[in-house]
Amino acid sequence: MTNEFTIKLNERESEKVRKGYPLIEKDAVKSQALPNEEGALLKIVDQSGAFLAKGYYGIQNKGIGWILSTRKEEIIDRDFFVRRINEAFSKREQLFEDGNTTAFRVFNGDGDGIGGITIDYYDGYYVFTWYSEGIYHFHKQLYAAFEQVTSFKAIYEKKRFAKQGKYVEDDDFVMGSRGQFPLLVKENGIHFAVYLNDGPMVGVFLDQRQVRKRIHDQYSEGKTVLNTFSYTGAFSAAAALGGAVKTTSVDLAKRSLPKTIEQFSVNGIDYEAQDIVVMDVFNYFSYAKKKNKRFDLIVLDPPSFARSKKHTFSAAKDYTGLLQEAIEITERQGVIVASTNSSAFSMKKFKGFIKEAFRQNGRKYKIAEEYSLPDDFKTTNHFPEGDYLKVCFIQLD
Template identity: 65%
Template sequence: METLRVKPEFLADIKRGYSLIHKDAVTNRHYLETEGELFEVVDQFNRFLGKAYYGIQNKGIGWILSTHEEEAIDQEFFNKKIAYALKQRDSFFNDSNTTAFRVFNGEGDGIGGLSIDYFDGYFMISWYSKGIYQFRDQIIASLDILTNYKAIYEKKRFDEQGTYVDQDDFVKGTPGVFPIIIRENGMKFAVDLNDGAMTGIFLDQRDVRKAIYDTYGKDTNTLNTFSYTGAFSVAAVLGGARETTSVDLAKRSLAKTIEQFSVNGIDYEAQDIKVMDVFNYFKFAQKHDMKFDLVVLDPPSFARSKKLTFSTAKDYPMLLEEAISVTAKNGIIVASTNNASFGMKKFKTFIDKAFKDTNTKYKIVETFGLPKDFKVNRDFPEFNYLKVCFIQKLK
C-alpha cells in the first residue's frame, strides 16, 4: 500500500473529518497508478491520518475510508458501513406513505463516491468513479447479506466525457416491470430504473415537494420551469392549485409529465404542458402579461440551448429577474439549485441582486437543504449541495 503525504494546509480539514482527498492535497500523487487501489495518508511527520482509495471524481483523487490504522478495508468493513446506514433509515423503511428514499449517501455515510437509493423494494447503486466501482462486488454482497430486495440496478456516472454511460442497468434479482409506482408523502410517482441517467424523480427534493403539497400550492396558478417529469406540478395540483404550467425543453418531458399526472388521477388535459425553452416561455408570458402565484425554478447547474448557455453560478440572478417579472404580488418563487460550487450564503446574494436590480421587495419565508436521509457532515456544508429558498415577492 502506497503512502501519500498531505500538505500542511489541508491537514486541519482532514483531521476534522473531511474525507475527500483534493488533487492538490498530496505531495506524491504520482505513486498512484490504478483507480481502486488503497493508500495511506500521513502528515509531514509521517503520522497516520487515514486509509483511502484512489478514485478520480471532480476535484478529488480519492476518499478516506477509515481513520483507524488497524482497520481492514474488507467485506466486514462494507457490511458495517451499510448496516449502520440502513439502521439510520429505519423510520423510512417503516413508513408506508413514503417508499423511495436514499439509504446510503456517499461520504456522509462513510464511503465517498457511492450512493444507494431505495425504490419500493428495488435498490439503485450509483458509482461516481472507476475507483469506487472496483469495490462493486463487496458492496453488492453487503446488500445480499443485510437486506431483502426485488432487484438491484446501478448507474455508472464516471465516464471520461462526463456523460452517462449507456448500459443495461440491471444487476441481479427479478427485473422490474417499469414504470413502478412509488409513494412519497401520499403522492405517487412513476419511476424507471433502467432508462438512462434519470429515474423520473429527484429524491433530494422530497421536502420541497411536501411544502408545496402542504402549504404553498393551494389556490395557486403555478408555473414549474425546467419541469423534467412535472413532479412539482403534481405536488401543486394535489395541494389544491387551480392550474399548473410545466415548461421543459426536453421532448420526452411531455410524455413523462402526462404519466406523473395520470398515476395520481389528475386530468392532464386540464394542465398546461409546454415543450419549449424556459427563457422563451418567459418572453411569451411577459408579452401576454401573465402572472403566476407560485413559480418554481429548479434549473440544471449547466445547460445549453440553441441560443443560450446557462450556468447557475453565473446566470441565476438573470433567471430570477425573469421569474420576478411573471410572479404576482405576494406570490412565491421557489428558487432551487444543486450546484455544489457555492453555498447558501452566496445563493442568497444572487437572490438579493435580482430583486434589487428589478426594484422589487421580497422576503425569504423558508429555506431547505437536503432531506435527512441524504446524510452529510455538518462541518462541511459544501456536501449539503441542495439550496432552496421560498421567496415572497412583496411589491
C-alpha cells in the same frame, strides 16, 4: 486485500483530514506519484510519516479519492462495507416504516462513510450509483455486503464515471428479478412513475421531497403555478394535488411532455386541464411577458449547467438573471421557490443572488422558508460541499 499505496499530505491538508474532511483533493497530491489504476487503497500520512487515514484512489471532480477510515487497524474488506451499510440502514428506519413514502436514499456517499457511491430505495428495488472507477473497483464486495445486510427485489446500477462525468451506457440490471416499468412509488402519498432501467435519471429527484411536500401542503391551494425546468413534472403533480387552480410545466426536452402526462395520470389528475409546454424556459419567459401571463407560484429548479441552441445557463453565473425573469411574471404577494443543486457556492452566496435580482427589479421580498437536503441525504459538517441543495421560498410584496 489490495496493497496500500502511501501518499503524503502537507500540514494544511493533513489538518483538514484530522478535522474530518473526507475528500482527498487533487491539489494536495499534485507533486506526488499516484497509483497506476483507480481502486488502489491509500495509506495517508503527514509530512513526518505519521498515519492519518485510509482511503481509496478514485478520480471524481476535484478529488482523487475519499477517506474511508481514520483507524490504522481497520481493514477495508466486505465486513467494513457491511458495517457501513448497516449503520446507514439503522438511520433510515422511520422511512422504511412510513407506508406513505416508498422511495428515498438509504446511503449517501461520504455522509454515510463511503464517498463516491449512493444507494436509493424504490419500493423494494435498489439503485447503486457509482461516481468513479475507483469505488466501482469494490463493487463485488459492496454487493456481497449488501446481500448480507438486506433482502431486495432487484438491484440496478448507474455508472457516472465516464469522461466529464457523463453516464456510462450499460445494462443497468445487476441482480434479483427484473422489475416491470414504470414502477409506481409513493412520496408523502403522491405517486411517481419511475424507470430504473432507462439511463442515469429514473424520473424523480428524491432530494426535493420536503420541498414538494411544502408546495403541496401550504403553497398550492387556489393558486396558478409555473414549474420551470419541469423534467417529469413532479412539482406540478404535487401542486395539482395540493389544490392548484392550474399548473404550467415548461421544459425544453421533448420527452418531458409524455413523462409529465404520465405523472399526472398515475395520480388521477386530468392532464388536459393542465398546461405542458415543450420550450426553452427563457423563451417561455419572453412569451409569458408578451401575453401578460402572471403566476401566483413559480418553481425555479434549473440544472447547475444547461445549454440549448440559443442559451447557456450556469447557476453560478446566471441565477440572478433567471430570478429577474421570474420576478417579472409573478403576481403581487406571489411566491418563487428558488432552488439550486450547485455545490459551487454557499447558501449565503445564493441569497446574495436573490438580493441582487430583487434590487435590480425594484421589488421587495422576504425569504419565508429555506431548505437543504432531507435527513436521508446524510451529510457531514466536515464537508459542506456535500450539502449541495439550497431552496428558498421567496414571498414577494
